[in-house]
Amino acid sequence: MPHDNGRIFGSFKKICIPESEVSVEAIELQSSLLQLKQSYYDQTLSECDVSFQIILLYLEKRVKKHPFLRMGQKLPKRTLVNDFLEVVRFYGMPDTVRYALWKWHSNEWDIRLIDYNPTSLEMLESQSRGVRYATISWDHALSGALVEGKRDAFEHLLHDLAHAYMFFREDYDFVGQKEFFKSMLNDFQQYEMHLENNPVFKEKFEYCISDMNSHPAHLRAYWNAIRREAGIPIMEESRTT
Template sequence: MPWQQNQKYGSFKKLLIPTFELEREAGVLREELTALRERSEKESIHQAEICFSFLRIFLTSRLGRRAYLRTGKPLPPLQPLLPFLEEVRFFGMPDTVRGALFHWLKDNWKLQLIYHHPSGKEMLEAQSEGIRLLTIDWEAALSGQLVEGKRDAFEHLLHDLAHAYMFFRLDYDYEGQVKFFQRLYEVYEQYSPFLESNLSFREKFEYCISDMNSHPAHLESYWRAICKESNVPLYL
């Protein structure tokens, strides 16, 4: 969780608000969020634009004019979005978020927006096809609840975008990652008995297939380590 013993932590800690304030915030933002949701359902909008609009609602609410870093120049127009993303930098977050949105909008990267929480196997299958999934949880955003008890809906999407960047970044060997996930997806069912009987292995397995985007050499090392630790066969 991004809060521990009343202390904020993580890459997006400058953007967090206390969990007890989330419901109040949801009430303030409900009209804007509902309008965006309805617009995304009725109009043909690039998914990157939906995500940016979602993030912008929260950024503006929480930071106001501090939402974007000062560069000595006036902010460019919001539309068209591509040159805006090329020029601005967001406050309080790694540039991976902006980078992911930028490359997605240019159709350089295969990202897919969904509105549910993918299972580990669903994310593994997507990554084996070279796709990274991202989630907007409308219900959590509109109610002010945490997503899976960990992050608010705003931070959850930021987290997904940061991971997407790591999946596609050049020095993390995108093609090598895809091949690793392809191999693992092919033998997924062979690990089912161990996932059912070993909670520790299951947690680390789920992390590897859905939340660990790294160089394939690191993925391979981690995979071998958790199998050895749990006395699970290496089917890869």
């Protein structure tokens, strides 16, 4: 949560701007954002290319000098997206974002750009299939409002791409994560009522499926712990006792 009572923090704090300036920026970027929005809905640009262009747009707006670090090599034309992403480093953000874009553009990772925040069930279903969503909220981008009162639309997209990296990276056992989310999806009816009636459990559940992205062993341990805390029977444990 990079915006909290006027404070900015988090992985992208170097390229975040005060909440009071986001609406002004939205006006200045309106024309370019509307063009990208049209390209997104017309599908004249791929979802990855739209995301790439959004990142370039905001980064060059917010970082006046050296928004791209060239790593000692000549910067390719940005129309050569893969070549550009292979050698560039984006200022002020972890390299997870660039790497996720690169893998996405190479069709190695199945990331989907959507224009809304998915429901818990949609997140479970998509990740059980090996798909990770990234959200660009056009309404928030164009109005300069914070998404869920936490992040501007640009940072929200970066946050999703960083988590996509954690989902697909090999040492976090991508296949194991898929199987874990599939098992959660299969058991959804067993705890659906608790999501509706227990806000603490719901918050921890949504963290587990959206922001945790860890090795399946860690995910499973956390999932078991929050179910016990909520008083939800764990079938695997019941079968072994």
